[in-house]
Amino acid sequence: MALEPETIAEIERIRAALPEARSALLPSLKAAQSERGWLPQETIKDVAEMLGLDPNPAYMLATFYTMLHTEPVGHYVLEVCRSLPCYLRGSDQVTEAIRGALQPDEHGNSVDGMFSLKIGECLGDCPHAPMMRVNDDFVGPLAAETIPETLEILRRRAAGGRVRGLMADPADGPPPNEGPLTFSNAIQSLPLARVRE
């Protein structure tokens, strides 16, 4: 399970752009994570070796940062913000609605491997509280009542794009060669809470 050529090229680009090799470690781990959405041990080791660094510091980073995953995650990582501004606007009810709809296992993963539910701390989008991060995008304000619909739209959306992570068999869906997902459309079409009072 060697690094993919695109990842190797990206790490070389990162290394060349930064003044010190050790500074390339974190961005290189992120680049490697984009292969399958999470970082198997072997991948972490490969990244460290490519940069001429010991694997131990690389593991230390991978296990520290919340955006680096050392366990498999779903196609969508849902990080529902629970910090005070979102809490005051009902984030706990949103989390419960997602939990109810997905019935996630103890790692937060849905049975079909499509979603991983994670705890989010303030993501810096409080005017849209309660909100969550869906992979690279912020979505809000959310409402508990429309969560099933939101998840269904994301599910449909993923079926038309590149499938990764826990998704067992890409052959189950349409051909995965339609290019990487562009989330902007999906995000815009998600049902959001009605404009508050």
Add this chain to the structure above:
Amino acid sequence: MTGAITFEQLMPAGPNLTEYRHAPNMVDLDVARSRGAYDGLTKALAEYTPEQVTGIVMDATVLGRGGAGFPAGRKWSFIPKGPGQKYLTVNADESEPGTFSNRELMETNPHLLIEGVALCCYAVGASRAFIYIRGEYIHAANQLNRAITSARAANLLGDKILGSEFNLEVFVYQGAGAYICGEETALLESIEGNRPMPRSRPPFPAVAGLYGKPTVINNVETIANIPAIIRNGADWYKAFGTPTSPGTKVYSLSGHVRRPGNYELNLGISLRDLIYEYGQGVPGDRAVKVVLPSGAAAPWIPADALDTPMDYDNPRKLGTILGSASVIVMDESVSIPHATLRLIEFFNHESCGKCTPCREGTLWLVKALKRICAGEGVPDDLQLLLNVCDSIAGKVLCALGDFAVSPVQSSLKYFRHEYEAMIPGYPTAEPALAAD
């Protein structure tokens, strides 16, 4: 105030960091330049020595906008003169709950920050700058990278900028989810590829910072203030805000207000005006219960002190700080022990684990608060909470631990009765004196 108001109408005359927040395509260099971008840099390179730029910023008294309020010019003056590699690191980690002003500045007007970076680096003699941005701010990071690429192509960055002897490379460094990276020495550790845990000081970053070299660390908003100051001068800047807190501040307003958002206003606006005029009051016209002036971190301001001017001086009289001016409003419907638990869960989640008092203490606070909120507290728990606070504050390497005790101490100071009411068997009155 009735009817729809636009952000433009709210804008004070002044630094106007947010002036172009709705202007389309400000990431495009030509668009940005048509609105004055890099005029300050052009002027500085043509007319001022680096020392003069530092002098103007010092005279303008730009107080650090990240929260500490340390004068930026003085910070710059600590950097040793002469040859040798030096760095500027811009703190764009912005992870304090309720803080979202830096993100909007970077997304809507990235060239403003880049120009400020160039001016600071020129002043302190740094040829490399890092903008450390939290990993979740993907769009903002993309905007910055696009701005840097076009600025570089126009010789506003790179070698011999605008024909001068000044060289500068700017790197956007994206984090990966960790509040602690907003702590300046943890931020440096993160860039160096280590686990982001705070360093003990001294040495301070101005002496030994990034890669052991002299380093200035400033917040996004601090740096974004610099271009207008260089264009217009220190006296112009000092006409805004208050005599001891000059300029404007981008207040992030969230929680129980009808219109949450970023409001750039003269320093010294009262919480009442911020909440009722700009935030358009509390939903359902419920009463304000308490205000958190600086995210989760700072001691609270009770509802009877809403007329406090939010500058760098007046909140101190209430034992708190302006901080990052991320104002979270809680109305009368909130259960204070539950809200406090949520705040402490944040600090417990984000404690980096280096210092035992913070790592263990925040966990103990969470456990005791959960017990109380579940109706299973015991009367001694309130003293236990305060004791744990005493065991954390001042006994850790960085401010995270000090911040973590604020919600507990503030909530017990102003709302102790709410805790008492949740604890079975809590003595409801002073015990009667035993009859002799």
